[in-house]
Amino acid sequence: MRILQVSNGYPPRAFGGVETHTQRLARVLHRKGHTVRIFTRHSDPEGSDGDILEEVVDDLAVTSVVNDARGGQFRDHFLSTAVATAFRQEIRKTRPDIVHFQHLIGLSGDLPMIARDAGIRCVATVHEYWYACHRVMLQREDLTPCEGPLQRDCVACVSGEAASAAEPSEAGRIRTRLAQLLPWSPARAAGPLVADERFQTLRQALDTYDRIVTPSKFVIEELHRQGMPMPTLSTRAIALGLPTPSKEATLSRTEPISESHPLRITFIGHLLPHKGPHILLEALQELHDLPLRLALHGRRWEQHPYEAQLGPLLREEPRARAYGIFADEALPEILARTDALVVPSTCPESFGLATREAMLAGRPVISTNCGALPESIRQEQDGLLVPGEDPKALAAALRRLVEEEGLLARLSEGARSAPIASMEHYADAIEGFLYA
Template identity: 40%
Template sequence: MRLLYVANGFPPAALGGVEIHTWEIARAMARRGHAVWVFCRESDFQRPDYELIREEVDGLSILRVVNDFKQTHHFLHTYVDERMEEIFLQVLQETRPDLIHFQHLIGLSARLPCRARPLRIPMLMTLHDFWPLCHRVHLLNRWGQPCPGPFQGGDCVACVRGPRPTSRLHSLLRAIKPWLPAPLVSRIMRRIGGAALSSWAEADQRGFQARHALFREALMCCALLMAPSDFVREVFRRNNITQPEIRVLPLGILPPDSEVVPEPGERNTLRIGYIGWFRPPKGVHLLIQAFRRIPDEGVSLHLFGPIDESYPYFRRLRGLGGEDPRIVFRGPFALEDRSQIYRSIDLLVIPSISPETFSRVAREALIHRVPVVASRIGALPEVVRDGVNGFLFEPGDVEGLSQILQRIVRCPSILKELDVPGPAQILSVEDHVQALEQMYREVLSVGD
């Protein structure tokens, strides 16, 4: 088969969950003898938007299109991009795929499936998150509360537009934004928040009705939709996305690196870990607050993830950590060091306040025999079973999380009594790809 994967980014430039998953399945499909291309968005403020970059990564043909929304001034253009669509059609003419698998369309254009449909190329899409329903992606509104979705009572207009800034500084910045250098705009947006520079007057009720209709049309262009968890499928179903069929296929996880040697003997301290982005929906501030309530010196907190000292939320985390020497910001790590990192911690905490759609890190930790403490939200309870392979607490409950951690610190043997990885099904990448390949053949046979 000639396969084209479409994603919002691709390693090594982008290392989020969707990007890593796309990299893993693209490589696996190439090993199985399929011809594979990847079409993705690239962030690069040193290049002009829409520059097409061609390269080979792990034997795969990667076509990266730069898009940093440098000249975006209209709400519609945050999710529809005609120039990106034209580049995509040129790529389709060049690669002539038998099948297109959309992983994510953010940063590209939500209309790509609609533009490809006249070419009669079978298409599938994996619903990795809620961007087709939620302009803020995570179904977490601007007030930090989980949202049921636009067709279940969510107020998209108030959430996205919010209170309009009235200060002279905000007004001035919005007025001069079109003439500011793109790197400067990026730095300002990181410091004071993108909403301050974006006055989406068009994001009214009619604007969101048009957005919902367009995304629904794009999903209808696909022969099949896939969800990584039961939770994701149910959220889309409750929000009127019932066609095409949505099948649950958990993402694949690479097995532990057998060449990594576990640390010898018993460590003097209990090491608690966090792995992920330092962003408000991830609830890292709750973890630090809960950890600071532990008086014991024989415990440490190791936080792994991309560090951006200019980002207000990260500066807040630094402040919450104070001068506590037990809290260490370790930064990101290379994919090949993953097994070593998991084997360096005794417990992983996932303190999310927004609904997790799958949680790769939870499964990675469990297959490395690391118990997990997680928020009881989204898809996390599907893999973390309270008292079985880890512990659950209510999202946002600092005291509840702290009590769990203090109980473990007082009696670390609790961790050895857990059944890790536990009863939840955790697919390998090869298991996932095998099931995916069967779906591809099924979709192609229907089109014959």
């Protein structure tokens, strides 16, 4: 089968949950005998929107189009003539049997309709909430949760009016400015007609897909609540598969926690507010008497206003170190050097890829109970769940790992027995449902 995978980015030019998952699935499908191509985007400040780069990654043909939304309008963030033109060229040239849309952010919301009009079957993995929420993670400009449905007030959210009204103080204005500069934020405000156009375009995209999978039941329920219901018979929640780690990577520590052998905890993800690294660092301040060490792995946005909050916390905590971006191949080694993963997210996570990766390696997870994370973590069996945005509760859970005899070993053993599909089994499920 000729399969075109469409993603908002692709390694090695982009690293993130969706990008990494797309690469993993493409590799497995290729090994299973399918002809797999990638259509994606990248940024190029010196290029022009619509410029096309053809390359080969892991023996797979990758077509990447430049799209930096240089027009600066809200509409440019969900519809792009340049991307649509490049996509038409791609499907005319390669004639795929099926187009599997992993993500459309940074591309163009009309690509599914273009493929359908060309007589090509379209399916999708809906990884999170972008179809309903322009900010992806259901948080307002001031980083407070959006209660939805979004059609009522997304215009105010884009323009910053909601944040200004809710929090007019100087601190609130700083938080609003911080939120406006998040990577997915549009550069200019949207009017009601454009906001409605976005909603209708992406609603139509969902209706265009023959079949849809999501990584969790929570995503289906939340999109339904946000006014984006998906057909019951053609939508299924299938947890993402993961590469099988080596036996060596799953070995747990044997020595007791002490000053010479501290508890090793790890954070994996973008160092941005919705991922909550500041919550974790604040929790460490409550644990100054305990032997522990924190490694943070993920992109650090040093020019981002959030750095004004994160930077001092890192400098004041000698037990913490930020290591930056890492390649997918480095993950087993990172997990081999940790005792537990910490997920302090403040947003409603749609799956928790790092959570499953840690448990597959026999590492328990200490996490907030936001979004779909409780679907992945069995409380007191393979991890501990705490309320979101509560450093003291997170600190109490970490203290238990150090002071409660046998807890770390018990949770580690539970993590090893967690029901997690391999990437091969996941590909079988995708073939059997999406591609059937």
